[in-house]
Amino acid sequence: MKRRDFAIKTASGAALTMFAPTLTYGFKSQADKIKLGFIGVGARGTGQLRLVLNRSDVIVTAVCDIDNERATQAAEYVQKAGMKKPAIYGKNDYDYRNLLEREDVDAVIISTPWIWHTPMAIDAMKARKAVGCEVAGAFDIEECWSLVNTYEETGTPFMVMENVMYRRDVLAVLNMARQDLFGEIVHLQGGYQHDLRHVKFNNGKQLYGGGVEFGEKGYSEAKWRTGHSVNRNGDLYPTHGLGPMAAFVNNTRGNKFDYLTSMASNARGLHDYIVNHPSGGPDHPNAKVDFKLGDIVTTNIKCANGESILLTHDTNLPRPYSLGFRVQGTKGIWMDINDSIYIEGKSPEEHTWESDEAYMKKYDHPLWKRFEKEASGAGHGGMDFFVLNAFIESLKRNEPTPLDVYDHASWAAVTCLSEQSIANGSESVPFPDFTRGKWMNRKPILGFDDQY
Amino acid sequence: MKRRDFAIKTASGAALTMFAPTLTYGFKSQADKIKLGFIGVGARGTGQLRLVLNRSDVIVTAVCDIDNERATQAAEYVQKAGMKKPAIYGKNDYDYRNLLEREDVDAVIISTPWIWHTPMAIDAMKARKAVGCEVAGAFDIEECWSLVNTYEETGTPFMVMENVMYRRDVLAVLNMARQDLFGEIVHLQGGYQHDLRHVKFNNGKQLYGGGVEFGEKGYSEAKWRTGHSVNRNGDLYPTHGLGPMAAFVNNTRGNKFDYLTSMASNARGLHDYIVNHPSGGPDHPNAKVDFKLGDIVTTNIKCANGESILLTHDTNLPRPYSLGFRVQGTKGIWMDINDSIYIEGKSPEEHTWESDEAYMKKYDHPLWKRFEKEASGAGHGGMDFFVLNAFIESLKRNEPTPLDVYDHASWAAVTCLSEQSIANGSESVPFPDFTRGKWMNRKPILGFDDQY
Numbered sequence: 001m002k003r004r005d006f007a008i009k010t011a012s013g014a015a016l017t018m019f020a021p022t023l024t025y026g027f028k029s030q031a032d033k034i035k036l037g038f039i040g041v042g043a044r045g046t047g048q049l050r051l052v053l054n055r056s057d058v059i060v061t062a063v064c065d066i067d068n069e070r071a072t073q074a075a076e077y078v079q080k081a082g083m084k085k086p087a088i089y090g091k092n093d094y095d096y097r098n099l100l101e102r103e104d105v106d107a108v109i110i111s112t113p114w115i116w117h118t119p120m121a122i123d124a125m126k127a128r129k130a131v132g133c134e135v136a137g138a139f140d141i142e143e144c145w146s147l148v149n150t151y152e153e154t155g156t157p158f159m160v161m162e163n164v165m166y167r168r169d170v171l172a173v174l175n176m177a178r179q180d181l182f183g184e185i186v187h188l189q190g191g192y193q194h195d196l197r198h199v200k201f202n203n204g205k206q207l208y209g210g211g212v213e214f215g216e217k218g219y220s221e222a223k224w225r226t227g228h229s230v231n232r233n234g235d236l237y238p239t240h241g242l243g244p245m246a247a248f249v250n251n252t253r254g255n256k257f258d259y260l261t262s263m264a265s266n267a268r269g270l271h272d273y274i275v276n277h278p279s280g281g282p283d284h285p286n287a288k289v290d291f292k293l294g295d296i297v298t299t300n301i302k303c304a305n306g307e308s309i310l311l312t313h314d315t316n317l318p319r320p321y322s323l324g325f326r327v328q329g330t331k332g333i334w335m336d337i338n339d340s341i342y343i344e345g346k347s348p349e350e351h352t353w354e355s356d357e358a359y360m361k362k363y364d365h366p367l368w369k370r371f372e373k374e375a376s377g378a379g380h381g382g383m384d385f386f387v388l389n390a391f392i393e394s395l396k397r398n399e400p401t402p403l404d405v406y407d408h409a410s411w412a413a414v415t416c417l418s419e420q421s422i423a424n425g426s427e428s429v430p431f432p433d434f435t436r437g438k439w440m441n442r443k444p445i446l447g448f449d450d451q452y
Numbered sequence: 453m454k455r456r457d458f459a460i461k462t463a464s465g466a467a468l469t470m471f472a473p474t475l476t477y478g479f480k481s482q483a484d485k486i487k488l489g490f491i492g493v494g495a496r497g498t499g500q501l502r503l504v505l506n507r508s509d510v511i512v513t514a515v516c517d518i519d520n521e522r523a524t525q526a527a528e529y530v531q532k533a534g535m536k537k538p539a540i541y542g543k544n545d546y547d548y549r550n551l552l553e554r555e556d557v558d559a560v561i562i563s564t565p566w567i568w569h570t571p572m573a574i575d576a577m578k579a580r581k582a583v584g585c586e587v588a589g590a591f592d593i594e595e596c597w598s599l600v601n602t603y604e605e606t607g608t609p610f611m612v613m614e615n616v617m618y619r620r621d622v623l624a625v626l627n628m629a630r631q632d633l634f635g636e637i638v639h640l641q642g643g644y645q646h647d648l649r650h651v652k653f654n655n656g657k658q659l660y661g662g663g664v665e666f667g668e669k670g671y672s673e674a675k676w677r678t679g680h681s682v683n684r685n686g687d688l689y690p691t692h693g694l695g696p697m698a699a700f701v702n703n704t705r706g707n708k709f710d711y712l713t714s715m716a717s718n719a720r721g722l723h724d725y726i727v728n729h730p731s732g733g734p735d736h737p738n739a740k741v742d743f744k745l746g747d748i749v750t751t752n753i754k755c756a757n758g759e760s761i762l763l764t765h766d767t768n769l770p771r772p773y774s775l776g777f778r779v780q781g782t783k784g785i786w787m788d789i790n791d792s793i794y795i796e797g798k799s800p801e802e803h804t805w806e807s808d809e810a811y812m813k814k815y816d817h818p819l820w821k822r823f824e825k826e827a828s829g830a831g832h833g834g835m836d837f838f839v840l841n842a843f844i845e846s847l848k849r850n851e852p853t854p855l856d857v858y859d860h861a862s863w864a865a866v867t868c869l870s871e872q873s874i875a876n877g878s879e880s881v882p883f884p885d886f887t888r889g890k891w892m893n894r895k896p897i898l899g900f901d902d903q904y
Contacts, residue, residue: 183724186769187717187748195803261713261878265639266758272635272782296639296780298762300750302878306718310750310762317638318796319785320805328748330724333771338790344770351647353772426713426754428878 034395037062037086037105037129039096039120041074043207043220044134045111047379048161049074051388052109053081054374058392061104064089064096096120100127107395109161110134113224118143125156132159132391133408135239137415141432144409148434151405159391159401160408162243163379164323166386169356170244171365171447173327173334177248179363181343182329185248189326190241191312195319197273200226201286212273212280226270229293233264234419235313236293239411241323242301242311243403248327249307252406253442257309257431260301262418264294269316291316299418304439311414334359366450386452393452402446409434486847489514489538489557489581491548491572493526495659495672496586497563499831500613501526503840504561505533506826510844513556516541516548548572552579559847561613562586565676570595577608584611584843585860587691589867593884596861600886603857611843611853612860614695615831616775618838621808622696623817623899625779625786629700631815633795634781637700641778642693643764647771649725652678653738664725664732678722681745685716686871687765688745691863693775694753695855697761700779704858705894707757709883714870716746721768743768751870756891763866786811818902838904845904854898861886 034057038049041063052058060078063086065071071090078086087102089095099105100123107130110120114136121131138144151158164170177185202222203211213219214226228236249255270291274280280287297313312324325336332343340353347354367386368375374389375382394401410431417429435442486509490501493515504510512530515538517523523542530538539554541547551557552575559582562572566588573583590596603610616622629637654674655663665671666678680688701707722743726732732739747768753761764776777788784795792805799806819838820827826841827834846853862883869881887894 184718184720186720187750187766259877261715261752261880263713263752263754263760265760266636268636268638268782294760295782296760298639298752298760300713300715300752300878302715308715308717308746308748308750314639314780317780317782317785318794319780320794320803328766328769328771330720330747330769333769335789337787342770342772351772424880425711426752426880428713428876428880 033057033059034392035059035061035104035106037064037099037102037108038074039064039099039108039110040112040116041065041070042067042111045109046070046074046077047384048109048111048388050077051378051384053077053083055392057396059083060086062087062089062099062102064099066090066093066095097123100124100129105129107132107157107391114228115139118147121158122146122150125150125154125158128154128156130157130395132161132388135160135162135237135243136412137234137236137238138409138412140416141413144413144432144434147405148409157395157401158405158408159394160239160403160411161387161391162239162403162411163383163387164240165243165247165403165446166367166383166390167244167381168364168368169336169360170325171368172360172363173325174244174247174447175363175365176334176359177327177329181332181363182327182334183331185307185327185329187308187310187326187328188245188248189310189312189324190245191310191314191324192237192240193312193314193319193322193324195317195321196315197269197318200229200270200315201273201277203279210279212277212284212286214286229270229291229316230289231292232419233267233292233294233297233422234262234415235297235299235311236415237313237315238299238311238414238418241325242309242411242414243407244325245309245311246407246411247444247446249303249305249309250444251303252410252435252439253444254439255303255305255307256433256435256439257410258302258304259428259430260299260414260417260421261426261428262297262299262421263426264422265296267291267294267316269295273316294422297418297422299414299421301414365447367447367452370450390452400445402452406435406438406442485509485511486844487511487513487556487558489516489551489554489560490526491516491551491560491562492564492568492586493517493522494519494563497561498522498526498529500561500563500836500840502529503830503836505529505535507844509848511535512538514539514541514551514554516551518542518545518547549575552576552581557581559584559609559843566680567591570599573610574598574602577602577606577610580606580608582609582847584613584840587612587614587689587695588864589686589688589690590861590864592868593865596865596884596886599857600861609847609853610857610860611846612691612855612863613839613843614691614855614863615835615839616692617695617699617855617898618819618835618842619696619833620816620820621788621812622777623820624812624815625777626696626699626899627815627817628786628811629779629781633784633815634779634786635783637759637779637781639760639762639778639780640697640700641762641764641776642697643762643766643776644689644692645764645766645771645774645776647769647773648767649721649770652681652722652767653725653729655731662731664729664736664738666738681722681743681768682741683744684871685719685744685746685749685874686714686867687749687751687763688867689765689767690751690763690866690870693763693777694761694863694866695859696777697763698859698863699896699898701755701757701759701761702896703755704862704887704891705896706891707755707759708885708887708891709862710754710756711880711882712751712753712866712869712873713878713880714749714751714873715878716874717748719743719746719768721747725768746874749870749874751866751873753866817899819899819904822902842904852897854904858887858890858894
């Protein structure tokens with residue numbers, strides 16, 4: 001199968017061919033093994049660390065966390081994996097900068113609270129440490145530009161660690177789209193529909209649930225994440241839904257997001273949770289908190305090539321988990337909620353869904369075929385293996401990361417743009433072009449083979 | 453069960469009690485039997501006519517259609533049902549006005565092409581003939597005001613014949629909502645997702661499909677409906693999705709639509725259909741037509757009480773039929789696409805869908821329990837029986853129609869407002885308040901018992 005056979009037919013009709021690197025990178029891997037530092041080893045960072053420790057092409061040389069207990073435990077994991085004890089940082093909020101000065105760190109994985117992602121990533125790029133940065137939304141457009149500018153000034157690799165790009169069904173459906181099963185892609189839906197109430201609140205001791213505390217009295221994510229629901233109204237966590245959809249429309253690579261509108265429902269779920277929880281009640285101090293985050297935030301994005309994207313953020317209400325993907329083109333449609341597909345001329349019965357099971361097998365992505373065994377047991381249904389693998393492999397080969405700073409900036413921008421839209425009666429807000437025109441010539445590179 | 457037990461808990465927290473009429477109506481039914489005239493007896497009007505002929509409380513006294521063949525056939529149906537031959541009109545576009553002058557017509561059912569709905573409804577109300585008007589979107593806000601003003605000046609009953617209000621699952625879920633199963637309603641989704649390509653194109657002879665003709669060379673709906681897809685870009689047919697959702701938020705009755713944004717995808721489906729059809733091809737004259745209607749039009753509506761509504765219009769692409777309803781509140785969620793529900797504390801497994809089957813039985817609406825037999829065999833899964841029944845029963849009892857001119861105006865307005873939003877980069881557009889403030893005191897009346 002020729003690589004170019006995979007190209008998604010775009011609205012402009014231009015054939016998009018395989019990637020050809022156009023930038024020169026300042027970063028060079030100096031050894032067979034990538035020397036990694038971990039900045040932030042809470043629940044998420046530790047999960048990523050433990051996956052990395054399964055690999056023979058990585059050495060973990062340093063870990064950083066302001067919670068010394070977490071940092072110490074991370075160091076123990078490293079030693080138990082047969083590596084030397086890593087250097088430990090975390091004496092204060094900025095101790096990560098000392099980690100970045102180490103010569104035995106090629107790259108860092110950043111898994112800290114959202115407000116730290118950008119300053120840490122910028123410091124790391126300036127220190128010529130390649131960055132694998134956990135996902136988050138942006139607080140301001142300026143933040144996105146700072147990342148882009150630092151990347152362009154330093155040439156240091158940057159990758160946003162969006163694991164859902166590698167969900168097995170998503171990659172299979174991307175494979176189908178590239179083989180023209182859906183015809184021209186017209187419309188996409190997806191989002192983050194995940195009841196996070198037990199994440200946003202706990203009892204200050206356990207990771208999830210058991211109480212209605214957050215902030216100073218909360219533990220782990222409840223300590224910092226919930227504050228965003230108190231103070232902000234927008235799509236706070238856009239990338240799990242938007243990243244995959246961006247791949248289907250070749251965002252920043254032949255296409256771009258043009259403008260968006262966002263709408264928020266009432267904010268009811270978090271207050272209700274506190275009031276109705278056995279550890280809470282109407283007299284609990286947190287029952288007085290005025291949560292600004294609308295329970296359902298709906299964002300519509302219009303692309304330069306005419307596609308429309310519907311993105312949902314839904315984390316405050318009781319509901320089963322579902323990213324709610326829908327891929328729709330001139331020849332057919334797929335939805336994940338009913339595991340069904342309809343392809344005109346192929347599906348046996350007109351106007352009738354068929355199960356997507358056979359399609360998932362037939363179009364299973366080469367990456368999953370190759371790495372199924374390695375991925376099994378990795379976090380989030382194996383997706384975490386792939387995103388880490390992509391980061392490390394692209395560094396080893398000195399090739400561009402598949403989800404780069406332009407991808408990240410355009411996805412993360414949705415958060416602050418959606419806040420602006422909602423604050424102004426769902427006004428239409430234009431996206432900046434973080435590529436400064438390079439989107440017209442950049443080529444899609446994600447998932448065209450079984451390499452990473 | 454007390455009627456007030458059914459009240460949906462609203463965002464404002466105000467208890468909404470049962471209907472109490474506040475307007476005096478000029479219309480009085482003069483006899484036991486309602487004397488009906490039919491304006492427009494194409495496919496839809498004839499379907500409604502035949503349903504009416506099953507009833508013992510209605511006499512059809514006149515029919516009108518500019519297609520004499522259809523009018524003659526309609527008259528034959530009436531006679532075959534044992535009634536006297538009805539008067540026939542349709543010599544020209546305005547012959548319906550002669551029908552409206554007849555003393556033996558109490559009410560009319562209007563099932564004509566969309567551009568005729570408003571002038572005919574206004575003429576009928578002025579002639580003091582109660583109006584049952586088929587659904588459509590509005591071309592201009594002024595049109596909605598004309599209907600409202602004429603209604604208020606004449607006091608003639610008006611009902612929009614939105615049959616989906618009476619879909620069995622929709623009424624059951626409304627029943628659940630009124631019994632507080634979902635808690636406070638926060639967000640709703642629905643729309644018109646129906647592949648209409650075989651409706652928009654035919655061979656000029658048959659109702660559906662068989663060719664790529666429309667307009668002068670098309671037959672039935674293809675003759676007039678398709679032109680709207682050529683010339684307009686908006687949610688052209690909002691009410692099947694929006695009507696039911698409006699009931700869940702008590703629109704015009706304690707709540708109202710505040711503003712909307714709309715986004716349209718590329719317009720690809722209709723052109724592709726022509727080009728790929730065996731009777732079409734790239735050289736067919738219709739392959740040159742520039743269809744303006746985006747294949748997917750997504751509209752977000754914000755309500756005065758804070759709920760958000762997502763409305764989809766999707767009629768140009770190959771896809772299985774689905775109105776895509778989702779009802780979401782502080783206690784749970786229902787979706788029709790997977791026939792599933794999740795109610796916190798009731799559903800057996802946390803974060804996990806359960807089939808809605810048992811709920812549909814338990815909460816089956818009193819109307820369906822009572823009229824299941826009468827509805828069986830009626831069009832659109834029985835829904836057509838209920839909407840006609842509601843129109844006729846409200847006239848017989850001289851009670852307000854359950855879907856009145858304010859409901860209609862606020863739904864139909866979505867079409868021209870969405871066109872405006874799309875034409876201006878998805879700008880946010882405010883809804884007029886067609887009730888001129890009466891929404892604050894109007895009470896919900898639809899479906900509170902088994903009457904109609």
